[in-house]
Amino acid sequence: MKTTLTSFAPSRRAVLTGMGAGLIAGSAGLVRPVWAQAAPLKLGFQLHATGIGASYGRWYQRTADAALKKINEAGGIGGRPVEIVYEDDGTDPARGAEVVDKLNSQHGCDLIFGTLFSHVVMGSAPRAGELKVPYLVCSEGYHVASGALNRWTLQPGITDVRSQISSMAPWVAGNLGKKVTMFFPDYAFGYDHRDFFTKAIEAQGGQVVAQIAIPPTETSYTRYFAQIPAETEVLYHVMVGPGVLTFVKELGEFYGSGAKPQLFGFIDSLEAVDTATPGLEFLEGSHFWEAHPRVKPADAGAAEGDYRAAVGVDDNGASVADAKDVATYSHMFSAWETLYFIKQAVEASGYAGVADRQKLVEAMEAISDLPYGIERPQGAKVFNGKTHQAFGSQNISKIEGGKLVKVHTTTIDEGKYDDAVDYTTMSF
Amino acid sequence: MSFGPFLLLALMEGLVSAAVLALMASGLSLVFGVMRVVNVAHGAFFMTGAVLAWFVAGHVPGPPVWGWLAALVVVPPMVGLMAAAVDTLVLKRLEYEPEAVIVATIGLLYILEQAALIGFGPDARPVAAPFSLRLQLPWFGYSGYKLFVVAAAGLVLLALWLVMTRTRFGLVMRATQVDRTTARAFGINVDRVYAGTFGLGAALAAVAAVLVVPTTQVHYLMGGDPLLLSFITVIIGGLGSLRGTLVAALIIGLSDGVISMFWAPTLSKIIATLLVALVLVFRPQGLFGAKA
Numbered sequence: 001m002k003t004t005l006t007s008f009a010p011s012r013r014a015v016l017t018g019m020g021a022g023l024i025a026g027s028a029g030l031v032r033p034v035w036a037q038a039a040p041l042k043l044g045f046q047l048h049a050t051g052i053g054a055s056y057g058r059w060y061q062r063t064a065d066a067a068l069k070k071i072n073e074a075g076g077i078g079g080r081p082v083e084i085v086y087e088d089d090g091t092d093p094a095r096g097a098e099v100v101d102k103l104n105s106q107h108g109c110d111l112i113f114g115t116l117f118s119h120v121v122m123g124s125a126p127r128a129g130e131l132k133v134p135y136l137v138c139s140e141g142y143h144v145a146s147g148a149l150n151r152w153t154l155q156p157g158i159t160d161v162r163s164q165i166s167s168m169a170p171w172v173a174g175n176l177g178k179k180v181t182m183f184f185p186d187y188a189f190g191y192d193h194r195d196f197f198t199k200a201i202e203a204q205g206g207q208v209v210a211q212i213a214i215p216p217t218e219t220s221y222t223r224y225f226a227q228i229p230a231e232t233e234v235l236y237h238v239m240v241g242p243g244v245l246t247f248v249k250e251l252g253e254f255y256g257s258g259a260k261p262q263l264f265g266f267i268d269s270l271e272a273v274d275t276a277t278p279g280l281e282f283l284e285g286s287h288f289w290e291a292h293p294r295v296k297p298a299d300a301g302a303a304e305g306d307y308r309a310a311v312g313v314d315d316n317g318a319s320v321a322d323a324k325d326v327a328t329y330s331h332m333f334s335a336w337e338t339l340y341f342i343k344q345a346v347e348a349s350g351y352a353g354v355a356d357r358q359k360l361v362e363a364m365e366a367i368s369d370l371p372y373g374i375e376r377p378q379g380a381k382v383f384n385g386k387t388h389q390a391f392g393s394q395n396i397s398k399i400e401g402g403k404l405v406k407v408h409t410t411t412i413d414e415g416k417y418d419d420a421v422d423y424t425t426m427s428f
Numbered sequence: 429m430s431f432g433p434f435l436l437l438a439l440m441e442g443l444v445s446a447a448v449l450a451l452m453a454s455g456l457s458l459v460f461g462v463m464r465v466v467n468v469a470h471g472a473f474f475m476t477g478a479v480l481a482w483f484v485a486g487h488v489p490g491p492p493v494w495g496w497l498a499a500l501v502v503v504p505p506m507v508g509l510m511a512a513a514v515d516t517l518v519l520k521r522l523e524y525e526p527e528a529v530i531v532a533t534i535g536l537l538y539i540l541e542q543a544a545l546i547g548f549g550p551d552a553r554p555v556a557a558p559f560s561l562r563l564q565l566p567w568f569g570y571s572g573y574k575l576f577v578v579a580a581a582g583l584v585l586l587a588l589w590l591v592m593t594r595t596r597f598g599l600v601m602r603a604t605q606v607d608r609t610t611a612r613a614f615g616i617n618v619d620r621v622y623a624g625t626f627g628l629g630a631a632l633a634a635v636a637a638v639l640v641v642p643t644t645q646v647h648y649l650m651g652g653d654p655l656l657l658s659f660i661t662v663i664i665g666g667l668g669s670l671r672g673t674l675v676a677a678l679i680i681g682l683s684d685g686v687i688s689m690f691w692a693p694t695l696s697k698i699i700a701t702l703l704v705a706l707v708l709v710f711r712p713q714g715l716f717g718a719k720a
Contacts, residue, residue, distance in 0.1 A: 219644050253562055256569040
């Protein structure tokens with residue numbers, strides 16, 4: 001394991017590096033605005049800039065930058081200007097742990113946030129715990145609320161998979177059918193879906209008739225369709241990664257225009273993908289879970305327009321600069337909301353520097369009510385300080401004319417479940 | 429679904445992957461056979477071919493068939509020329525030293541991947557199939573285009589075999605493969621043969637990419653898996669042996685189709701890798717390779 005030099009007698013190299021860095025920082029300082037006199041709050045962002053998460057990473061960065069701009073324009077956090085240090089983790093767990101180290105020790109960040117892919121979270125959270133740096137993930141995984149991680153890891157900006165699924169299942173059983181075949185990725189994120197949906201649909205008197213796990217690197221899916229039992233009423237699919245279009249296209253070829261089950265998917269399958277893409281016609285009339293409806297619903301809240309304008313997304317969920325650049329709209333709000341959560345906790349705790357990190361986490365745990373507004377454009381949330389997890393409402397949309405149209409919204413209470421852990425009793 | 433149709437679907441799927449694999453691996457095998465160069469960037473050439481196919485197809489108006497045909501005509505020579513330039517500018521200067529060439533092609537792989545990430549972006553994008561024929565069998569439907577891929581790959585491989593055995597270029601290539609120094613003594617421009625071979629190998633990967641792209645989608649990381657499978661195929665078949673490559677591609681493709689459908693996809697990967705280990709232990713030159 002790598003250790004960082006923190007001795008008081010700096011090495012010659014450290015002195016030289018410091019002098020070089022000082023020169024650069026000094027010359028940059030000449031053009032800085034005057035208000036930058038208070039030391040900025042430095043937030044580390046573990047970014048999926050490359051690797052399979054790159055589509056998400058691009059939008060997470062844009063969203064975080066937009067929130068940062070808004071916060072700094074309104075006076076920063078606790079009167080201090082804020083900067084975000086982005087560090088690419090290649091969507092790779094091993095690299096993720098190194099990035100945590102780097103952001104903490106080299107960049108001297110006050111905390112780290114922004115991680116999406118669950119395997120990177122699993123790889124990085126233990127290191128964040130060892131370094132005692134607050135680590136705020138945006139990953140949907142149940143790993144935070146399950147108790148698998150540590151006191152330093154929180155998920156305040158997005159509802160976890162278990163909650164999403166529990167609130168969805170009654171609607172699926174009531175409107176689409178009770179005999180379900182599941183397609184899910186063959187790793188932790190997929191297993192959350194498998195386990196919790198199977199339980200949730202059984203609670204509704206339904207049944208999962210087949211569970212088909214797909215390896216994450218798969219590029220051809222027809223072979224798996226042969227395993228779909230004929231009695232299937234609903235095909236539940238959640239796929240992540242570049243193979244999604246192929247999955248849907250091959251499903252269309254397999255069933256053709258004949259009898260087919262109802263389709264219910266998680267939008268993860270189609271994040272950053274235009275639903276009107278040729279080859280996706282097969283999805284017409286099918287339903288998707290969305291956290292944050294990509295196509296602006298008619299009954300959207302007051303903050304929706306401002307949020308879209310800030311992150312540069314039009315009413316169809318694509319970039320205002322390029323209509324083909326579709327946002328990862330149902331996930332990226334978590335980067336925004338997490339940043340505002342940080343603001344709230346830093347200001348409540350009177351956080352001044354890394355020595356106050358423990359106080360900061362305690363202040364986060366004390367937060368519970370997160371009302372709707374520009375700070376939380378996806379919707380109001382309730383934060384559970386014991387399980388370190390936020391809960392919000394979910395949406396179901398139907399594809400009509402190649403567009404996602406919102407048809408149902410759940411309540412926050414529908415997604416609640418009993419606490420599996422109390423992190424506040426764990427030591428720091 | 430009963431056993432018969434299940435097996436049929438498995439074999440059809442296996443045949444498609446075998447066809448694409450044979451095209452990819454024959455390029456890799458050719459380059460190794462003639463030049464003794466292990467080209468780690470082969471998968472990146474495949475990916476580059478797919479990205480260019482997406483670009484070309486997107487800029488040709490009219491029905492998708494024109495865009496696809498244009499890609500098929502334009503893209504392989506483009507990728508081939510690029511590879512030939514790499515050979516002349518980089519590999520030749522390293523004097524084809526094996527370790528240096530491996531490192532250089534790894535570098536090339538990263539350059540191509542990151543260039544695609546910067547220029548093309550991180551999203552997966554589709555290329556429309558030239559025709560959308562769907563075969564309705566009594567048990568399931570199947571893409572007619574996929575069967576066309578098998579036929580087209582067969583034709584390209586046949587053409588490659590004819591070039592190697594019936595043309596002057598093929599003769600010169602084989603002569604260089606047998607003995608580089610003697611070939612040079614007979615007035616063969618070995619530098620040009622090497623550049624041509626490296627270009628041809630990359631062009632074959634690009635042909636595979638143009639063929640396969642309508643059934644999958646373009647993504648900047650799509651070269652990784654085909655590269656791995658190509659190496660497996662080439663090692664089992666014997667480096668430098670076209671016939672061995674073809675046989676190995678059929679074995680790998682069909683067994684992958686059947687094993688992954690009847691058991692698990694991971695098992696088929698385990699078996700393929702195990703097969704490589706066994707071949708390396710008991711027959712290091714591969715099934716059809718000549719003893720070094």
